Amino acid sequence: MELLFSSLLLFLLGPIASIARGGDRIPNPSGFWDRSGEFSARSLLQDHKPQELEALADGYMSNSELEKAIEEFGKRCAHISRVYSIGKSVKGFPLLVIEISDKPGKDEAEPAFKFIGNVHGDEPVGRELLILLANWLCNNYMKDSLATLIIKNVHLHILPTMNPDGFALRRRGNANNVDLNRDFPDQFFPINDVVDLRQPETRAVMSWIKGQHFTASASLHGGALVANYPWDGSGDSRYPIYGGMQDWNYIHGGCLELTLEISDDKWPKADELPILFEYNRMSMLNLVASLAKTGIHGRIFSSHNGHPLPASVMIKGIDYKINASGSSGDYHRILAPSGSYEVTVSMPGYRAKTTPTFLQQYAISLDFILDPDGDDAHRRTPLDGCDCNCLGILRRAHGGVYLAVFVILLFLYFLLKRKAVFRFLKRRHSSSHRRVSVV
Template sequence: MEAMVTSLLLIVLLANLAFGPKPAAARGGDRSLLTSTLSGSNLKRVWHTKASVGQSLFGNVTSNRKKDLELGYHYMSNSELERAMKKFGSKCGKISKLYSIGKSVRGIPLWVLEISDKPGQEEPEPAFKATLIVENVHLHLLPSMNPDGYALSQRGNANKIDLNRDFPDQFFSQNNDENLRQPETKAIMNWTKDKRFTASASLHGGALVANYPWDGTSDGREKYSKCPDDETFRYMAAIYSHHHYNMSKSNEFSGGITNGAQWYPLYGGMQDWNYIHGGCFDLTLEISDTKWPPAKEIPLLWEHNRMSMLQLVASLVKSGLHGKVISSYLGQPLPATIQIGGINHTVKAGHLFGDFHRMLSPGRNYEVTASLSGYSSRSTHILLQNEKASYVDFILDPADQKVISKSGWGIFFQRKYLRSSVDGEILFHPSELTILLFLIIVVSVFLYVILRWRVRSKIPRQRQRW
C-alpha cells in the first residue's frame, strides 16, 4: 500500500513542477512583478513590464527541455498526464476515482484523482488529502489548475491572466467582479465549496519555504499579517518544513516557514480565499529554489518532499478536533457552526452526516461551541494533546420546549432534554429517564386493558332458562 501511495504522489509532484500554477499556484514569480500602493482607501496594483518578466521567468525552459531530452528526461505533457491518471485509476479502481471539475479556456479538462477506501462516496472523514490515509481521509489530487499556461510556456492562462491573482480578496475589492473571473478559477471555487475540504496544499517552485496566511495586508505594506488561526497555520507549516530534507535549515526563512505578507504581499490569491470562504486550511509550499528545475532533478525533489507530504496529510487524522452534531429530536444530522473560543473563525458541520473536522494546534485547552439557528447551543472544553486527535459529539435540542411530531399513531409531545457526548462519554438529563418510564407505564396499561377485553370477549355467555 505504501508503494502505491508513493507512486501516486510522485505523479502529482511531477505534474505540479511541470504545470506551474496549480490549486494555489505559485505565489507569484518575481517580487518585482507587483507593487502595492495606497490610493485613498483602495489598494492599487501596478504591474511592471509584464511581457519581459514572463520571458525571464520561462526564458530557460526551452534550453532545459533540450538538455533533458538529450539525457532521456522530460516533463509530462497534458495528454501524457491524463493517460497516466487514467492508468492509475484503472489499476487501483477500488481506492481511486478520476473526475473533472471543469475545463480551461482552451477546453482542457481539470482532472482530479480522489484516493479513499470509498472513492466517490461522502463519508464523515476529513477531506484532504499507508493505509492510515486511504482509510481515514478523502485525498483529492489536482495536478494542474492551469494546463493552458503550461502548454503555452507562460505563467498566465490562455487569456494571459495569472490565476493566483484572480480570486476574490478581502483587501482588494476590485477582484470581486464575477464577470471577470476566469473559468479555471470558477471551477476551483465551486469545487472547494462543494467538497468542504478540511485542508489543502499547493506545490510550486521559486523558493524553499512553507507559506501560510495572510498573503495580503490592509495597507499594502510588507509586514506580518496574522489571520485568526495563525498559531494553527504555523503548526501545520512546521510539520511540512521539519520533515523536509533541508527546508527547516533555511537561512532566509526562520524554521523554513513564512507568513505570506511578511515575505511579500499579494492579492487575489487562492490561499486566503480558501480559508475565508471555503473553511479550508491552505498552505502554499515552495519546494524548489529553481522556478523550472531540470526534469532529471525531479526524483531527488520527490525524495526531499515525500515524508513532508505524508506527514502533513496524516496530521489531519492524528491531530485536530473531530466530531458530529445531531438533533435530540429524531437524531437527524445538523449543519451546525463550530466556534472555538478566542478564535474569530468558524467551520461548518456537513449536511449529510453532521460531521466536522477542525484543525487546531496541540498543547492547549480550547472551548468548543456548536450552534445552529432554532437550536440551543452547547459548549464544552477539551485539552488537545500532541499527536492525538480529540473527538467531541454534540446533541442539540430544539430551542422550543415542545416538539410536535405527527405520526400514524397520533400526535405526541416530546419534552426538552439535554445530551452531550465528549470523547465517547454520554451524559443524560434526568428528565429523559422520567419520560421513558412514564411512556413504558402508559403503554403497559394500554396493552393490559386490550388483552383483558379480548380474553373476556371469547368466554361464551351461559343461557338463562325461564
C-alpha cells in the same frame, strides 16, 4: 527539506499574516493601479521567451501525457480511487482530479485534504510530484502503515495541474496571461469581486471548494523554499498578494490552505524529480495524515429527530468558525496539540453548547447533540422528521382514545430515535483509538 513540512503544524492554530514569494511578477506590486489608472494586478509582464524554457522542460510530462497518466492510474488503482473533472482551462484542457480513499466517491464522516499543483505554468514540479505521490499510495496500501492510515481515514483529492495552458506556453499565467493566484475574490481588494473577469480555471476551483467539504489543503509551487499561510494581504496594503487562492479558501471554504514553494529551481532537471519526491514524500504524507492523527473531530445531531446538523464550530480565542457538513454533520478542526480549548457549537433554531476539552498528542472525538431552543420548539411540531403519514393519521383520529394512542406511539418513536443516535456514536467510537466525548 523535510523540516519544512514537519514544522507546519506549529502554524495551524490561527491565521497570521506573512509575506509570500512570487509577488515580483505583478506589474506594480506596491499598488493596485498602473500609471494609466487601469487595473492591472491580475495581468502579467512578459515572461521569459518560451523557447528559452523549452529545453528545461525536456523529460517533463506534456499535458496529454499527464492526462494519460491520470487515466491509467484510475484504471490500475480503481479499488482506492476515482478520477473526475472539475472543469476546463481556457484552451479546453480538462482539470482532472484524483480522489484516493478506501471508499472513493462515498460520503463519509472523514476529513478531506486536497493538493493542487502547477498553479503557475512555469512551476511544474508540483504536478510531477503529485503523480508520484498518488502512485506511491496505491503501491503501498495495506503494506505501509502511513499509506494505509491515509487511505482508510482521509479522502485525499489531488489536482496535479490547475494551469495546463500556462505549462504548455511555459509561462506563469494562463492562456489569457492572468496569474491565477491573483484571480480569487479578496477581502481587502474588492475589484477582484468582478465575476466577469474571473478565469475559467479559477471558477472551476471555487466551485470545487464549495462543493466539497475540505479540511485542509496545500498548493505546491516552485522557485523558492517557503511555507506561506493566511493571511496574504492586509487592509493597509503592506503585503504583496491580493486575490490569492489560500485566503479565499480559508474564508469561504472553511479550509486551511498552505502555499508551499518546494524547489529553489522552477525547472530542475527531469532526472532530479524522483530525488525531490523522496525529499518531500514523508512530509507530504504526514501533512495529510495529520488530519486524522491530531485535532478535534466529531458529528453534530439534532435531539429532535436524530438528523445531522450543519452547525458552526467555534474555538474560544480563534476568531474563525468552521461548519459541519450538511449530509453527515461531521466537522474536523485542526488545532495545535497539548492545549486546552473551549469548543462552542451553534445553529439557528437550536440551543448552543459549549464544553472545555484538552487536546493531547492524538486526535479526540467530540460529538454534540443539540436541543431546539425555546422559541423554535414552540414552532416545531412533534411531527417533524416523522417518516410515516402522521398528519393523515391525526386527521382521521376520532376521540381522545385514538389521540392518546397516537401521542404515546409518537413519543416512543422519538425516544427510540434519540437512543439510536447514542447507539450509533457508541458503535462508531468502539473501534477508534480516539478519546471520545458526547455533549
